[in-house]
Amino acid sequence: MKIVVLTGAGISAESGVPTFRGSDGLWEGHRVEDVASPEGFARDPQLVHTFYNGRRRKLLEVEPNPAHRALAKLARVRGVDLTLVTQNIDDLHERAGSEEVLHMHGELLKARCNECGVVIPCREDLSRASICPACKGIDCMRPHVVWFGEVPFGLDEIAAAISSSDRFVAIGTSGRVYPAASFVSWARQAGVSTLELNLEESAASGVFHESRRGRAGEIVPLWVEEVISSVNQRS
Ligand code: BJW
Secondary structure, eight states, X not given: OEXXXXXXXXXXXXXXXXXXXXXXXXXXXXXXXXXXXXXXXXXOHXXXXXXXXXXXXXXXXXXXXXXXXXXXXXXXXXXXXXXXXXXXXXXHXXXXXXXXXXXXXXXXXXXXXXXXXXXXXXXXXXXXXXBOTTTOOBSOEEEEEOOTTSOOTTHHHHHHHHHTOSEEEEESOOSOSTTGGGHHHHHHXXXXXXXXXXXXXXXXXXXXXXXXXXXXXXXXXXXXXXXXXXXXXXX
């Protein structure tokens, strides 16, 4: 069975990583356009560095939860071909044991040089004084993440995986950010069965064949067990 899973901030919420869209419209006290756009970075690079430095430090203190672990288990099930796509920039899927994760919005534990394009591991704070280890430029390093107006990573691979899959499952995502919010429509156009797992109704709930409500840490392991028994019954 070919399954494409798309995860969003909701899957990491129970690990203590805040989701994005708070009721106040702010993101950890900031306007999204100030901290997650190339224009915001050009206007005030140090504000953006400080914002991501804080999130990077917090990420190093949290742990994966049962939802991350259940997806890692699913990838190892014989008869399941899983493509795991995440919008999250944390590394909790990897730490739970998932070996292949497509980070369409980049990775917080990587940095990129705006001058030469090199991508490097990054567990330390970045600042305007950071030096590119490849081209030795100064004031050119940025978080390796996809901001508004930038093109997400791996879209061709994702589109191919969705169109050839049997099932598309979105977990803990608000369905408000494109192109990820369109994946369910791409799946439906390809005749793929679609399922949403979310704490609350999302902007895209109406497009899915089925929506289940609950905390990811509870409903994802249940769904994974369901898939395992259905695969076992077939074999
Ligand atoms: C739980 C739970 C629990 C909570 N259990 N569930 C007008 C119309 C259409 C599109 C556009 C438009 N104007 C501009 C655009 C495009 C723009 C866009 O979508 N804007 C919208 C705001 C309208 N998109 C872009 O610019 C993208 N690029 C692009 O379009 O390029 C053009 C192009 C595309 C394709 C081909 C060629 C060209 C880039 C988008 C980049 C998004 N970047 C961010 C920041 C990444 C770095 C970082 O993290 O700092 O990505 S923004 C932020 O939102 C982050 C997330 O990955 C993303 C999605 O958020 P997510 O995961 O859905 O989180 P939340 O908080 O919104 O929702 C949490 C959900 O969890 C909720 O539903 C809860 O109920 C649930 N939940 N606890 C289960 N315990």
